[in-house]
Amino acid sequence: MKTHVDVLIAGAGISGIAAAYHLQKRCPDKSFTILEGRDRLGGTWDLFRFPGIRSDSDMHTLGYSFRPWPETDWIGEGADILRYLDETAAEHRIDEKIELGKQIERASFSTRDSLWTVHVRDKASDRLEVYTCSFFWSCMGYYRYDRGFTPEFAGLKSFQGRIVHPQFWDESLDYEGKRVLIIGSGATAMTMLPVVAKKAEKVMMVQRSPTYVLAWARHSRWKSFLNFVLGPKLAHRFIRWRNIKLMALLFESMRRFPRFTSRLLIRQARKALGEDYDVETHFTPHYNPWDQRVCLVPDGDIFEPIADGRAEVVTDRIETFTERGLRLQAGRELEADIIVTATGFDLLWMGGVALDVDGKPFDVSESMIYKGCMLSDLPNAAFVFGYINSSWTLRAELVCDYVCRLLQLMEERGHTRCCPVRDPSVEGRPAIDLTAGYVKRAEGINPSQGSRPPWRFNQSYALDEALLGQPIDDGTLELTTPPKTPAARELPARAEVSNA
Incomplete structure (x- = not known):
């Protein structure tokens, strides 16, 4: 049995909750569900439990624009942040849309049907379940959850x-x-x-x-x-x-x-x-x-x-x-x-989900980032990857606004497919301009960014606010409307004969 939704959100952390809030506010007619691999919402703030776990940026920007951070401390303790996420999800009834213990293993896109088929492992029963969606939205963070990085220390x-x-x-x-x-x-x-x-x-x-x-x-x-x-x-x-x-x-x-x-x-x-x-x-x-x-x-x-x-x-x-x-x-x-x-983590794009388009495996490392939230040649999909130098949530909410505008435009025009088409004249560069170990270790799996907009992966809220605020139909994002079926084209002619 397949479960179909218009939008499938992967991950119930800060990004996934933000995506759900904006989606139900801006696109109330779109059905959606959130699949979370862990046994509770919270993402990073549920996973990490070490002594002193806290935010590494101020909570007035790591917190949501639509729900003020209630504490007076600028830096949030892990337990307080987790409670804040719980309360936000409950207040907006987002928790009712979350399915826990659902590990996404593979997602396949059909160009003919403009549809994603997502294979999900239910952790409780160990059964494989199938979901379909028109738009796949990855909000699964940027590192591997199943293992941290430990160098090969001698002895x-x-x-x-x-x-x-x-x-x-x-x-x-x-x-x-x-x-x-x-x-x-x-x-x-x-x-x-x-x-x-x-x-x-x-x-x-x-x-x-x-x-x-x-x-x-x-x-x-x-x-x-x-x-x-x-x-x-x-x-x-x-x-x-x-x-x-x-x-x-x-x-x-x-x-x-x-x-x-x-x-x-x-x-x-x-x-x-x-x-x-x-x-x-x-x-x-x-x-x-x-x-x-x-x-x-x-x-x-x-x-x-x-x-x-x-x-x-x-x-x-x-x-x-x-x-x-x-x-x-x-x-x-x-x-x-x-x-x-405390030797770091391993970067992971799109949650490490195995992706394919029309049966052909999609290699994230061969793609280029478009407007900081989509990948070239990957249709009907977006991701959230926050800032390295500032609060994660700032870019997350900019992406939420952009994706909602995109879905609205597609609905208005009757488009069923959107896909950034890579410009071969744009020079590729490393996606993240840092020399940190976790960045260097991921050089073989990271997508690239381009030498000019809209292919730049900015680390600037102001630049992204301007970039993502531009018109959706920019000549780079390919928007496709399916051709009418023969039956649909013939219907008006038969109607005219009948009325005569």
């Missing part, structure tokens, strides 16, 4: 303690009074360190190279005042607008004036840690800000446990795991009871 199996990856954190793990080593220098490691340091005997963050850190106020000093003066909705709109502009300004400043901004970030670390601390070794990267991500830390909370000796940053390469911990290339041995491999 890994020799360690006698506990090894855990943050992506699969065991909430029963007791680290109180234990020696904990955190391998990594990204957002996850820096998020965990100050929280684990409150209970652990000692925490060491072992990094191969430093990362830029930007301390940011956790609490909004003036949100309550603005709520009182302007009212919650208007205050939310103002704060959201302000934060969008501020984040864009910070990013552009770091890109345009890397030497100046790097000195400011290093000076901030030195002020927090003291003149005697070796900031040069542990907090001075050998690259410019935003060649890799800059880590946002609320109230500079990573610095306090380092300054008072409860935590330590060690910068060196790991030679091998040992029975008791790690041995570094410089010869130092670090002992631990627990080792956390």
Whole structure:
């Protein structure tokens, strides 16, 4: 038995809930369902349960434009964000459209029928189910959910303690009074360190190279005042607008004036840690800000446990795991009871779903990104991939607006198929302009972006707002109307004879 909907949304995280909200508001006549592979909604915020899990951007922009973030803290704790998503889905009855435990395995598009056939594994029964839809909308995030990335460390199996990856954190793990080593220098490691340091005997963050850190106020000093003066909705709109502009300004400043901004970030670390601390070794990267991500830390909370000796940053390469911990290339041995491999994740486009068009496998890596939300030569499909340098939700909601306008136009004109047609004169470039490990590891699977619009994969809200606000029918997106059947063409002639 097949289940048919006009739009199939894959994923019930931040993007999927946003897609559902805008779709039912802007296209109320379109039927849709949301398929979620996990056992509850929330996506990232349900998956990650490690100590200190929080947003890495402010919640007035990571939260939705249509539902103000209710807390006064600018940085959201994981549990608060998950509750916010639950409440949003319930308030707009989106939760009624979500089917949980549905793992999408394959999606096939038929040009003749202008229809997707989606094969779904029901996790509870292990049965394969079939859905059909006119439009497939991938809101499944950008990394693999079934595994995190762990380098091939020498001697890994020799360690006698506990090894855990943050992506699969065991909430029963007791680290109180234990020696904990955190391998990594990204957002996850820096998020965990100050929280684990409150209970652990000692925490060491072992990094191969430093990362830029930007301390940011956790609490909004003036949100309550603005709520009182302007009212919650208007205050939310103002704060959201302000934060969008501020984040864009910070990013552009770091890109345009890397030497100046790097000195400011290093000076901030030195002020927090003291003149005697070796900031040069542990907090001075050998690259410019935003060649890799800059880590946002609320109230500079990573610095306090380092300054008072409860935590330590060690910068060196790991030679091998040992029975008791790690041995570094410089010869130092670090002992631990627990080792956390906060070493990243693997990028994954379109949720890793096997795609084909008219029976021919569709290779994402051979396609080019169109307007930041579609792939060349992939019909009737869109995806959400948020910003690397700003809040994910900002691009997600721009894409939602665009897709709804696209569906409205197709309905008005009678189009049944839309497909970006690649321009061979447009030069291909890497989709993500970062040197981070997770980006480099994905070079063979990433689609490309183009050298000019509408094929640019912008990391700018302002540019995307302008690009996605342009007319749908731009000469690049091929919009197809099916030819009338012979019976349909003959009908008026027979009617005329009958009336005569």
